[in-house]
Each structure stands twice: as structure tokens, then as C-alpha cells.
Amino acid sequence: xxxxxxxxxxxxxxxxxxxxxxxxxxxxxxxxxxxxxxxxxxxxxxxxxxxxxxxxxxxxxxxxxxxxxxxxxxxxxxxxxxxxxxxxxxxxxxxxxxxxxxxxxxxxxxxxxx
Amino acid sequence: xxxxxxxxxxxxxxxxxxxxxxxxxxxxxxxxxxxxxxxxxxxxxxxxxxxxxxxxxxxxxxxxxxxxxxxxxxxxxxxxxxxxxxxxxxxxxxxxxxxxxxxxxxxxxxxxxx
Numbered sequence: 001x002x003x004x005x006x007x008x009x010x011x012x013x014x015x016x017x018x019x020x021x022x023x024x025x026x027x028x029x030x031x032x033x034x035x036x037x038x039x040x041x042x043x044x045x046x047x048x049x050x051x052x053x054x055x056x057x058x059x060x061x062x063x064x065x066x067x068x069x070x071x072x073x074x075x076x077x078x079x080x081x082x083x084x085x086x087x088x089x090x091x092x093x094x095x096x097x098x099x100x101x102x103x104x105x106x107x108x109x110x111x112x113x114x
Numbered sequence: 115x116x117x118x119x120x121x122x123x124x125x126x127x128x129x130x131x132x133x134x135x136x137x138x139x140x141x142x143x144x145x146x147x148x149x150x151x152x153x154x155x156x157x158x159x160x161x162x163x164x165x166x167x168x169x170x171x172x173x174x175x176x177x178x179x180x181x182x183x184x185x186x187x188x189x190x191x192x193x194x195x196x197x198x199x200x201x202x203x204x205x206x207x208x209x210x211x212x213x214x215x216x217x218x219x220x221x222x223x224x225x226x227x228x
Contacts, residue, residue, distance in 0.1 A: 040201075042203050042220060043203075043218055090157050102160040103214065104160075105150075105157030105159065107156055107157050108155075
């Protein structure tokens, strides 16, 4: 199984809502990533988890809250988002602890904030 | 500042032609140079990657050329097909390490006309 799955595929939320994005992989990867991608732009790194511990936070606003409950799951909790947060949110995973393994990306969650 | 400059922004090629996309990087500490392909509504997928100990790597119709002294690398797509129409991102990063943070180029939208 070389797949990263993300749910939901689409999400529409108001600025006062609380929602969560979910990412799952069963490749035994121990590094997991959240990216934000705006239309016609490259993926922009938000968070990196290594061995279930947050290792990189790219100065992301606190209205985005990541969580890694176990080695296969990665969540992104959303609260009080702004319309400019509308984007494609991508999850990726990689075999940590060794050199150069590729990052496998999921299909993303298309988020619209009204 | 870590940047990866990618050109052209968009490219139109006739079926059977050669597509060439170029990237220039700044940080000489980086030693991993992947190219990702992204179709609309999908996450990026690794196409081919190179390390600086070789000047060229070929996989099928896809070739990376690497010029360490110029800090440039390029993707060549031979015999371009309509199915190659996608957005291509170059990236740079450190080969080792637990998190393998990637710096992405700005992307090239390739359209292969039948």
C-alpha cells in the first residue's frame, strides 16, 4: 500500500466553525507533513511531524492546530479560519530516519472558508 | 534566503516535441533535487530525482540534467504526449535528515497539444 489518503475531499466552513482534516498512511512512514497550496502556486510547508513529534512549525497561525495521534494518522484542526485560508491542503509522508526517500502526497482536501 | 527559481511559468509543446523546464537554486548545502508532477485535483507525485554526484539521470522519456557549478538543473521530457499535460514543480532539499524539508520552485504549467 503506497497511498496517502485524506478526508474529506472537499470542505466548506464558516469563519466560526471548527472542523478537522484527516490524513492516513499505512506505509510505515514516520515523517508526516501538512502543506497548503493556493491555486497555481507551489505547496507551502506548514508542519512536519517526525516520530509523532512536531519537529517543524513554519510560523503557522494558531487557528491551525496539528495533531499526530499515532504513526499512521495526522490531523489538522481548524478553528476561526479566514477566507484567505481557502486552499488545497495536502498531506505527505516519508520514511524518516534515512536519506532521501521521497515524500508521498495525498490527493488533498479542498477547503473553502466562507 | 532559500529560493528555487523555475522557468518558464507556462509552456506549450506539440505532441512528439521536447519539453524543457529549468530551475536554479541558491543553497549549496542542498543535495537532493526532485521533480514533481501534479495533475488538476491531485497531489504532487515524484517524477524523477537526482543527486549532485551525477550530471544526468534518465528514466524513460524523462531526463534531469544537473549543473553543480551553475547551481542549475533542468527537466527534459522527450516525445511529449498530451498525457504529460500537468504542472511540474522542481524542488531542492537535504538528502539526509529525518524531516527532508523541500523547497519548491514556482511551477510550470505544461500543455502538450495533439
